[in-house]
Amino acid sequence: MRHREGCAGKDDSLQPPWHDPSMDLPAPLAWLVDEAGTSPSPERFLADLGGHLLAAGLPLAGGALTLAAPHPIITQHTWLWRAETGAVVEALGFAGTALGQAGRDWLGELGPACEETIGTAPGNSLLAWAGTRPFSSSETDSLRQVTRFAAAPLAGLAARATLSTLLEAYLGRRSAARVQAGALSRSTGETIRAALLCADLRDFTALSEATEPTVIIAALDAWFDRVAGAVHAFGGEVLKFIGDGVLAIFPVTGTPTEACEAALRAVTAIRAGMAHLDATRANQGLPPLPFGAALHFGDMLWGNIGAADRLDFTAIGPAVNLVSRLEGLCKPLGRNILVSGSVAAETTMPLLSLGDYELRGIAEPCAVFTLAEN
Template sequence: MDLPSSLAWLVDEAAASPGPERFLAELGRRLLAEGLPVSGGALTLSVPHPIIARRTWLWRAETGAVIEALAFAAAPRSDAGREWLAGLGPVWEERIGPSQDDPLLGWAGVANKAGAEAFAPEEAARLRQVARFAAAPLAALAAREARTALLEAYLGRRSAARVQSGALARGSGETIRAALLCADLRDFTALSQVTEPHAMIAALDAYFDRVAGAVHAFGGEVLKFIGDGVLAIFPVTTGAEARGDREACEAALRAVAAIRAGMIHLDRMREAEGLAPLPFGAALHFGEILWGNIGAADRLDFTAIGPAVNLVSRLEGLCKPLGRSVLISGAVAENTAATLTPLGEHALRGIAEPCAVFTLAEG
C-alpha cells in the first residue's frame, strides 16, 4: 500500500528541506492537497543562542506565506504558535519528543467549519501520524538550526556560512573589498583596575551592544571582539543584491554615526548611576582584505588580514591624540557624498604613506 503524499515526503525528502520555513510550508501544502482542513501551521524549535530561546515559524494556508516569531531568553515563556493558531480556528498540536525543548508542531482547523470546536477524530489521528513521521526529519532540521545558531553567534553570519559550506582548510580564503571599522575603548586598562569584574563585564557588554547593533543594522558583520576592541567589515558584494564601493562605505558611515549616538546615550545613563563614562574611538577605512582561515593545524580562526586591516587599526589609535571619537580615512571619504571634516594628513605607525584623515561633520 502506497503511503499518502505527506508521509512519503516526510520519509524520503523532508530532512533535506533548506530550512524549517520550507519544511512547514511544504508539509502544510501536502496536507491541504490530501483534504485535511488546515488553515495554518506552526513549528517551534528551541535554539542554543545567547538571546533567542525559541524560534517559531507560522504558515498560513490562504497565502502560503511563512513568517517567523522569536522568543527571547529574558522574556516570560509563551507559546507564540498556539496563540497565533487559535486566531485561525481549532488547534491541534503535539510535542515531537519527551522534552520541553523538543520541536512543537501545531495546526489550525478551518474557523467557519459548521459547529466544529476541534478536529474530527479521524483528522486528529491523521495529524498524530504525520507528527510521528515528522520526528526524524525534524530532528535533522533542529540539529542543523542549532549548529547554524552556534556558528553565527561565535563567527558571524557570513563567516558561519563559509565554514558550513566546507571552507575549513588552513590558508583558504578570498580577497574581498570592504569598508572596515575598528573600535576601542579609551583608558580601558585603568578603568578595569578600579572596577569590580562583574561590573566591568556589564560595561563591556553594553558597549559591544551599541557597536555590534549598529554594525548589523547597516549590513555589516563583526569579525572580532579582542578585549575591548571590535573589528567589523561591510563587504562589497556581488549577485542579485550587489553592494558597490560607495554603498559599503556609506553603510559603514551610518553605522559609526549610530555607534557614537548610542555611546553618548550610554554615558548619560552611566552618569545618572554615578558611573564613569566609556570614552571610545572608532576608525573607518576601505580597501582589499584577505578573508579566510588562519591559525594552527587544529585551531583555526576565520578572520581578515592585510594592509587595510593594519591601517584601520593604526588610524583608530589616532583618536585619542586628535581628540576625536571617530576618524575616517581618505579611501572612505572618496566613496561617499556625506559631508566630512578634513583633519589633514597624518603619519601612521608602520604605514609607509601618510593618511588623509577626516571626521564626521558634527565633530
C-alpha cells in the same frame, strides 16, 4: 496530542489520496520517511508537509513549526505556513516566551487548532495546525501520526538549526554561512571589498585594575551592545571582539558609496549611543567610557587562518592593518572618530579634513578626516 478548544468535531474519515495504494504508508507519512530528512530548511519542511497534508484531504488553514534555539537572546524560531497561499514567514521568540506561543497566537486567528510537542535535542519542537473547521477524531489521529513520523527529520533539522544559530552567535551571519557551506580549509578565503570599522575603549586597562570584575563586565557588555547594535542596524557584521576592541566590516553588496555611508551612519550611531551611556553612568556615579573608532575602505582577505586543527574565520590584509593604526591615532588627535581618505572619497557626507599623517607600519601617509560635527 494536546487539543485546544475547538479540536473536536464530527468523525468523518479521510478521503484519498491520504492513502496511496502503491505504498505501505499514507502518502504524507511516506514523504516524512523517505524525503523529509533532506529538507534544506525548517520553512521548506513545513511548507512541503503542509502541501502533502492538503493533498491528502486534511482541512488545513495553516500550520506552525517551532524549534528551540540555543541563543543568548532568541530562545525559539517559529515558522508560520498559510495554506491558502503556501507562504511561510518566520517569527522569533525571546526569553520568557512559552514554546510555540507565536504559532498559537497566529493559528488561533485562522481556525480551530491542534498541537503536539516533540522532543528534539537540544530542546523541544512543536507542530501545530489550524483547520478550516474543527478536526474530526480521525483527522486528529492522522495529525498525531504525522507528528510521530516527523520526529526523526525534525531532529536533524533542529540539529542543523542549532549549529547555524551557534555559528552566527560566535562568527556572525556571513562568516557562519561560509563555514557551513564547507569553507573549513586553512589558508583559504576570498578577497572582498568592504568598509572596515575598528573601535576601542580608551584607558580601559587602568579602569579594569581599579574596578570590580562584575562592574567591568557590565561596562564591556554595554559598550559592545552599542557598537554591535549600530553595526548590525546598518548592514555590517562584527568579525571579532578583541579585549575591549571591535573589528567590523560593511562588505560591498551594491556600490562602494553605499558600504562607506553605512559605516559612517553606524559610527555616528555608536557615538550617540555612547553619549547616552555616559550620561547614564554619570547618574550612577560611574566614570565615562571614552572610545576611539576609525573607518577605512579597501580590499581584504576574508577566510580561514590558524593552526592545523584550530581555525579563525577573519579578515586580514593591508586595509585591516591601516584601520587599526588609524584608530590608534584617535587619542593623540583628541578625536573619537577618524575616517580615512578612501572612505571620504566614496561619500558625500560632510567630513572635516585633519591633514595627512604617517601611520606606523604603513608606507604612504594617510589622509585623515573626522565627522564634521565631531
